[in-house]
Amino acid sequence: MNPMSQSIPQAIDYIRILPEIVLSLFGILIMLLDPVLDEDSGPRTLGIVALIGSLGALFATVYQAQFPGLGFWNMVQVDSFSVFFHFLVAAVTAVVILSSFEYMKVNDIHAGEYYGLLLFGAVGMSLMSSAVELVLIFIALEISSISTYILAGFRRNSATSSESSVKYFLLGSFATAFFLYGVAMMFGATQSTNIETIATVLRSEQPPLLAYVGVAMMFVGLGFKIAAAPFHVWTPDVYEGAPAPIVGFMSTAPKAAVFAVLLRVMYEIHAPGRIWLIWVVAALSMTLGNIAALVQDNIKRLLAYSSIAHAGYLLVAFAAMPDNGIPAVMFYTASYAAMNVGAFAVISHFAGSGERYVTLEDYSGLGRRSPLLAATLTIFLLSLIGIPATGGFFAKFYVFSAALQANLTGLVIIGVLNSAVAAYYYLRIIVFMYMREPHSDAPIAPVSPGLGLALTISLVATIYLGVLPGRVLDYASRSVAELLQ
């Protein structure tokens, strides 16, 4: 089964998983440091270590990009596609770590495990994007999921946090079981768990019925992870309960990774009959997400619904034909990551200790109380609406034009109408911030340098993607060309 002659992995193999290695090493380092550091200075140090780790992963990714190819006997494949997602995951992790510093202090969360889990989770997500073997994909998926299960429950003293954790965990495992069953059927249908082989088998002849069911089951599992309707039900509860920075993290990085998997599974193995399945799911997600968000008063929950809607937009691109669709997806994940992480960073700062201030009412008059913070959040929200000059606009733009080129006019119309509806609830937040008088003029804590840096980064990214989206998109489409050749 393995063409390779040598029986032990070579250096090149390790390079192909270099980012993962870096991340895990730093994770372990943190775990080792955690006990020996003292209570006060500890968290900060650990945070910095973790930051270094994620940055290391970033550089490792860049370095790795020069050595495309398969590694570990067709387990992982490094191509610009995987590099893109590696980069994304590492970057998101770094920003989230930055934005976590003060959150940890305010909510005194035990830093060690927190950062460790972040890094390990990042390992899983990175692996997902590069794995070409269902076994590995499965394990990576589990790594990222389990770490996020735990992170969701990290606000130890709050009932909601543990509740969100348990809900996420049980439903997640439930979905995983589906995914697994799907894999089993795929295996049954094609005698293999390697994506390449599966692809060849499925391409060769009319795929057996078993394969269809397998795809269906896998789609259920993955659809759950990306919070696509009707498998989205967990999202609002979990996002509401989980710590704000973590929500920023798990609404972007794992999602991106799962989308990578979905791309591989759906396109590379030419899963039969994907278009209409995704069509319906996309329409459903957009509509449900946006409509439900209209009346939300808890901002975290509101953004949770909006993330469902955004998953819908992403799926629109999925439904489009690959050569335009996939770049659109990649771009969308990138810009969505930028704006959502940023938004949640602001929220996490404003929420205060124990996340007391998370309702819209609390946001009234924010424009007066701290203009800069409000302005930042406004830009992120505008990007989420899809106003030009922000990443969100081009994301939607590429998605819709891809869909139009695939003659999915109906879907585009639904999407456009949805984004019109969506404008309302994002606008509500802005209205509260600028057009309402503040209830309490309790001074807002000054933004810590870490958070400030995080906000700046995500702001710059959002604007950059909105003003000069060309390079990113070019990269994406090149990688897709590789992927599909």
Place this chain on the structure above:
Amino acid sequence: MTLNLHLWLIPILPLIGAAINGFLGKRFSRQAVVAVAWTFSAAAFAMAVWAVSQFLSVGSAPYTEVLAHWIRAGGFQADFAFYLDQLSVVMLLVVTGVGFLIHLYSAGYMWEEGGFYRFFCYLNLFMFFMLTLVLANNYLVMFIGWEGVGLASYLLIGFWFTKDSAASAGKKAFIVNRIGDFGFLIALFLLIKHFGSLNFVQLSTSIAPMGVETAGTGLLTSIGLLLMVGAAGKSAQIPLYVWLPDAMEGPTPVSALIHAATMVTAGVYMVSRSHFIFERAPSAMMFVAIIGTLTALFAATIGIVQTDIKKVLAYSTVSQLGYMFMACGVGAFSAGIFHLMTHAFFKGLLFLAAGSVIHAVGGEQDMRQMGGLRSKIPVTFWTMTAATFAIAGIPPLAGFFSKDEILWRAYSSPYGSWIYWLIGVVTAFITSFYMFRLWFMTFFGQYRGTAESGGAHGRDSHGHDAHGGHGHGGIHESPKVMLIPLVILAILSVCGGLVGIHNRFENFLAPVFESAHPAAAESAPPSPSEIQHTTQPSSEEEKGTETLLMGISILAALAGLILAWLLYYSRPHLPQRIANALGGLYTAVLNKYYVDEFYAAVFVKPLIAGSTKILWHGIDQGVIDATIDNSAEGAREISDSVRHMQSGNLRSYAGWIAAGAALVICYMVWLGIR
């Protein structure tokens, strides 16, 4: 053409005056203000005289002067260009002359008023617009003046703006004029659409080849009708005359200048300016004639019972304007213009004299509060007398010639008919009756008012605060500056008619109205100008009838005089009895046939109510906004129901997922076995 008349200076001069007074007048002393106003109006008059003399000296060929481009868009073109021919000569002289006199007069009349500079600013502004109107060489520039004089009259009527009645009168005047302008505009659009130009000369040349629209309808007819609508608005003809009586809220000089001598005649001028259209649209002509005739009679009847001295004059103005339109309607444009001129003299005079009377009795306008003023204010009395006899048409005064000319044309012209003539004569009778009524009530009998109280009375009657402050008790003759214009105008209205003897005036204007005969004249009724020529050496029986009719109209005038003497001098108690006898009719006439009330009930109130209830509250808020808000509400409800999917119960969530999975599986299986 070699000679350059600098016509543009004539309107511009008053404008400069207006600008100076408008911007700086506040800081000026009254003398300075007057100086400015006089200088520029006088300059305009002088300029006009000079230009006219030049014009006549070089053989009075029509003269055009292009000052600058104005509108040039999409092939259409209208320039600031002026045009001088015999017709505009007459108007020019009348406007500048009478205008200047009234400037003189106003200085005395308004001396004590607040906002002195404002008044003269407006007055000069009016001169500017009126002259633009008169000198325009195309309809659009004419329209500038047309609207401009409307504005000026709006401002001047509302001069005492603290008085609500004055303010509303001004507004009413402007809006009613606007209704007329609407017709005017449409006419212009028609002209543009079909002839691509608004220039009088070009139009007349391009219309010249067109035949007479005997069918009674057609392009020119509709243009004519629409123009007449405009004219009716400006010259207060039925049904748009309602604004003029209210306009008497303005200071008396204004009434004299704008609402008697010049502005209100703009309609007549415009119609005769457009003669080349009307001559080819008989039915339009008939329309004009009928409107004119009816207005003449109608207004005259109202005039009988008015007690406010200015209101009487106002209605008489309306009816006189009716005469002029009657003239135009029967194709006797020159006669119309002739009457326009004489009317400018004697009606201007009447108003000024009335102003002098009011001034004398301290702001009182009700004739029942006057009487016996003959001795107290002799100059005013004599000038007034001249004017009264003139308007009544007692030969040999100005009014006689012009009115008689009109009546004769109305009878003899191919467009005319004996009905016009009959009504004309009746009107003439009524006119002389109510004019002499005014004359008798004002100057004869016992003085019924109280001058001292008059001073106080003046305050609220209109802003004559000055007269209270003036400190003079009793009735007094007006200052020189007011009397001089009276005298001049009196002379003019006595002998102004003589220019009309042996159709001199006609022949003077003939080139204008000759300029464009209808083509195929033989098929059509001969044009008035032709008539004029054929009637030049009029045959015997023609002569006979003319003299006969002349006699009748003179008799009518005298009858009016006698009747008035009877009722208001020898037997002053009679009128009341008659009034009681007539009862309902009398009150109807007294209330001006309830026309204003009618308009208010039929147009104004429904409009306001409709827009409020139906449009604003109904459609805007009731339908559109309601739809928006309801849909938003609906969206919110849907959203609320959707979020209940999130029951918070883990097992329900699992249920959703399982169901979803089932659906997906179904779909894929169906896909597979298909």
Place this chain on the structure above:
Amino acid sequence: MSELNNSILTVVTFIPLAGAILLLILPRRDRDTRIIALITSLAAFFASLHLPVHLRRSLPGFQFEINNPWISRPNIHYHLGADGISAWLVVLTTFLTPLCVLISWKSIQERVKEFFILLLVLETALIGVFVALDLFLFYFFWEATLIPMALLIGMYGHGRKVYAAVKFFLYTMIASMFMLAAILWLYAKTGSFDFTVIQSAIRSGQVENFAAAAPWLFLGFFLAFAVKVPLFPFHTWLPDAHVEAPTAGSVLLAGVLLKMGTYGMLRFNLGLFPDQSRSNAWWIMILALIGIIYGALVALVQPNMKKLIAYSSISHLGFVVLGIFSFIPMGVDGATFVMLAHGIATGGLFMLAGILYERRHTYQISEFGGLATPMPAYASFFLFMVLASVGLPLLNGFVGEFLVLSGAFQARPIYGILAATGVIWSACYLLWMYQRVFFGKVTHSVNETLPDLSVREKTALWPAAAIALLMGVAPGIWLNAIDPAVQYALAPFTQLVSKLVMR
């Protein structure tokens, strides 16, 4: 010179933005903020004067063009250009902004910095809308105007400001979504956003199944513009927005923002879909008519001064749409001219209303009366502006309306006649309002002591008045630039006509 010609549009467009950024980084000191804002806007104004001055009247098509690739995929170009129409609209914008700064000098007392930043950003966006020749860029600026305006209303307005702001935002946002869809379709089929490229592609019939899609595309664009104008059924956001907006907001809203809609119709609906425009003209003109009369009648009965002016804007913009869809050069010239004239006149009226609001903090007409006595200068300015928007000859309102009406009349006489009644209505509602506010005796004792115009206010009002007069006396200055552009824009229609004639 030539390189200036190439860069001038960029300069004009981004001067205000630069000022805004400057304000952003400078510490908040209110007085300096105001002064900087004023200087910036003035600079923009003088820079913009370059356009009409150096515009070649003889050349058809766009000038001062700059066309650099911006984004490779999709190939979006930074393509700016101006013709006679847009050049003057730009100048209108840059002309009104300094006045807005002056007029809000005192009235804005808190969050001054934000206010002027928003104002300047708005100006940049507005200019951009008029000069963008890349559909994408156009849409970009189009949306960019939305946020600052909404914030201006919502943050500095009064009364139900939030409702107004949200209403304004959603109306326009949702409508422009349809335009976006249409633009995307065009891009998907032509692979370009460049206006001229798409235009030529359409005219040469290279766009596949364009015929089928054209009606929808036309509607997509039209809806976005119609809401902005606003045409009859979509107009209800305007009165609310105006009443609640701060003075400067209203001035720019009425003065420029609404023109975006009509400009869009003229440039894109006519430019890209001549046949559709022609076939849809009849109902669009009917909507415009309804707008004219309906707006006027509702204005007639408004108890609120600002609302009245707002409805009058609806009526006036109806004229513009009518003129545009008459396809007669006269009419379109007039329509463009009305855009400018209305910008000045109504802008002036709103400024005056705002001045009164500063003194009395109400717009209710019933609160006033006899104001001509305490504040004569104010009264005369007000009267002047009223006359200008009533359309008195020699003032700017007349020329445009006259051309529009005669154009409409030539196209469809009945429409022309009905529209001409607007002449009467405008006189009715404006003069009535004027009478109720200024004439008669002073009814409320508060008003007896109202101070007359201050020097600052006069400096804000004089330019507007002067321009209003100049536009009325010498419209040629504007028309000779507008006319060629219009002729060029209407070329396909005249061709169409000639084709019909040939058949």
Place this chain on the structure above:
Amino acid sequence: MVPLSYYLILSGILFACGVTGFLIKRNIITIFMSIELMLNGVNLSFVAFAAQWHALQGQVFVFFVMVVAAAEAAVGLAIIISVFRTRETLNVDRVDLLKL
């Protein structure tokens, strides 16, 4: 000789039971057990297919699934404990602070 489809059916039944358990059981721990049940079902089908294709990845996969299940069990039970600590109940129907 037994048709492999029997094994597959058995796995299907187990999986279905697991799903049912998730749907109807109230006790969180029991629900977690039903998940394990599902996983077992999956495992069985893996092995069965492996037997069919004589491909050992099937078994390897099962091995990994077990490891994952173990890890999940550890984490899951920890989570359940923390929930119990904050909520004093194991009944899912009572764990619904987060809703709508």
Place this chain on the structure above:
Amino acid sequence: MSLHLVLFISFGAVCVAGAINLLVQRHPINSALSLVVVMGSLAGEYLLLGAEFVAVVQVIVYAGAIMVLFVFTIMLLNAGEEEQTHGSRVALLIGVPGMVLGSVLVTWVLFSHSGTGSVAAGALPGPPKTLGRLLFHDFLLPFEVTSILILIAIMGAVVLAARPRRIQKREG
């Protein structure tokens, strides 16, 4: 009726019985025990298929370690009879029918379209040697990665199960 079939059916019967018992039992302990039964019998099925290694691991890891963990937790939290609350109509009205529909379909597919033949007992040649080679060579990476998974599991258990630090502080 071969021995193989008999054994399959008997194991299968026990297995299904256990599964159903898991569902019907009200007390978690009973459910846990019935789950053990299920797993044990599954191990039997594996043996029948000749996957000895899997069977053994099944017994050791699953029936052993994991279930012990379960029982331990149940004891720790001394969870009692589950009360009959009616929290969710959705689960019953939508979930269960969906489940039934889905499983019917899947079962049908597996039965008729699985493309599988029939095997003799112990058909799968799975000597641990080859399996080990596969595990440590081809699947080396996943194998190593599982270590991280377990690491996470440990951390998670520590974090979540440990009492909140505040409380500790209060005590100490």
